Amino acid sequence: MTTDATAEEINFDGIVGPTHNYAGLSVGNLASARNANTIARPRDAALQGLAKMQRLRALGLAQGVLPPHERPNIAWLRSLGFSGSDGQVWEKAWKSEPTIGRAALASSAMWAANAATISPSADCADGRLHASVANLQTMLHRILEAEQTERTLRRLMPDEARFAVHPALMPHSVLSDEGAANHMRMAANPGATGVEIFVYGRTAAEIRTGFPARQTLEACHALARRHELDPARTIFARQASEAIDAGAFHNDVVGVAHEHVLFHHQDAFADKAALYAQVRSAVKDFAPVFIEVPRARVGLDDAVTSYLFNSQLLRLPGARALTLIAPTEVRENNKTAAFVAEMIAQPNAAIGQVEYVEVRESMRNGGGPACLRLRIVMTARERAAAAQGFFLDDALAGRLGAWIKTHYREELAPADLADPALVAETQTALDELTRILPLGGDFYPFQRG
Template structure:
């Protein structure tokens, strides 16, 4: 039997609120507040541990080295590393913040993964996202690729691809715009790719205020790389009007699991025709659970991250893993209470405190990368990245030892922070058996 694993991103020591993500309402609204990296990392780790207690298999993906000194050198900043940090901060605090961002914590953007049941060669295919729309994210993919190769290690079952060309034509945001629907995790499914803009058709509608980050051409390229076919792929456009209301990724407006797609009625373009295509290609029953605007506005959906939730299969039915903000938003809480009384596969809602991530624009779904694995493929995963009680205790102690309780943008220029980050990551490579994945080790 196959399982679906969630690989959560471990929040890095430089977690800060710089407001770097234009189009992400929460990121912009909390810019320049002091963050708490220790609380952020522990909240994410506790959420991951709670999923194991619900009976799920859970993995952890390591953070990246920040501040990113090697790339700051490429911009012409010279001297000692302390000099480079000071020069970059004096030139532009925003620039230093971009090269110090802990945004790789949102591993829904790390890659797109197609399970072996869907691919022609029966391998799990992995393509890291190029994330070219945002400077602070565009610097991630090379290290992301190394981390993924250190996590999914068996080349007999995992096929690793390079990121797509770093050009706006192929803007790729990873699994945040990708959902797999299936009857069972080990059966062939339909992979739903959601895009914001079609580059070869400039007359097609697109957002007027915020950027459409995912292109159709990027999604089609990934489908080719992953050896998918027209029989098990559907390409669907995100509603440009919702992007302009802060729905920067599809996982802010819909979430799927197995044969369920939970979505807002304003999520897509040409909704019913595309749903018919999904039904036809699935060949089995699909539950499309629509949340009407009258019960949850786009504003409430974005502020609470009603759809940036995880939808998981438990022994007694599906459950929504939601942030506390859903519980604290009256219209959203009322809808979720009502949902549990309806005849759908969703039987429970579990609320978690991930406030530090939420304030920077990422909910529970942003923090995890999903991958369906057969048992022999699970055996090919680095065992030191699979969350056990022992690993949880080690990581919790590691966070307690190395992370600060408060961080401001000005603190990013502190040379001691760089030392602290490198010391922490060097120790983490031993805990998780990651090898030489970081630039400072290469």
């Protein structure tokens, strides 16, 4: 068992892209379906995300950023036989193949919790930090993300002596992988050897009705082997079918963990008692705390609509108890607001503070504060070896804010999505972003065209 006192958990948030829109593409995501074909506000969405990042920095936490993906995905459309200028390719695809066009336009990579599964170096036998890109093979619009996500993570963590960035598993239903949204870690502190919990919805041989179960046990096993995790400290827990069919398309809609605390809904797991027992058996250096929200207090419907569990759970510098970074929708829901108020008021509460953040544009598409970030535990040496330009400070935040205000449309209505000018607008914006973040002039496919 190892401990590095310099280690800290850093949240790397995805910057909401210029084509943020409500297409309702994600089966099983109730918010996505409910708001399909309504007017989106890309500028507000990106600024809300940036404001959340800055709020965490103001609370004393390290924060990073990840770039949006190129959308529309013109290179993919060309591979499908569309030709002409980039604008013409987009116009033809949108008119003749609307399903393909909508997938090519999706800005879903903003939800960085789906980017990859991360295992800190303290957990991995070779002493390196391991990151496996998610294949996201369940949804067409998301399967397009893996190639750029891998490129981004390799830019962020280039030192192969300290980081192992793995490509996505082969995209197939047997190996369906949704990244950190179905992965939790518990540890005495960020730098201590942890217990990694992989949450799956089905095995490869199963056929289920209802909403898709997006994570397979086989994919979880593959990730654990890749990352060289200790089997004695690796747990595979099944998500409850009831949760999936209620709209908890990822585990992070019904459960979140940080350090010694697991905060979850009563109906999150198929066998809660077995999970508790496995965690208690695996840990020797801390006493795990399980905070269960009873269905009698908060039903799955309220948990899903408010995204109570899609909150960030973290420890502020010097704080005794953990803090919950929750969307304002939790405060606006009487049941979830009452439970949170009661929870943090308990003597010696494990979660003793709540901070509410406004990410309404993301919430309307089915992603709360936790969806927007990829958690990466880094030691001081690992942070020094990472590309420094991805770490947020006031200067970078100012440049990103000005960039968003310059290049993002205030509104995108469904009728606006066909506009071929949208292609040039987004390419101009992303080209400029490669000079703000350390991406290089050939990062996006259109720059290499």
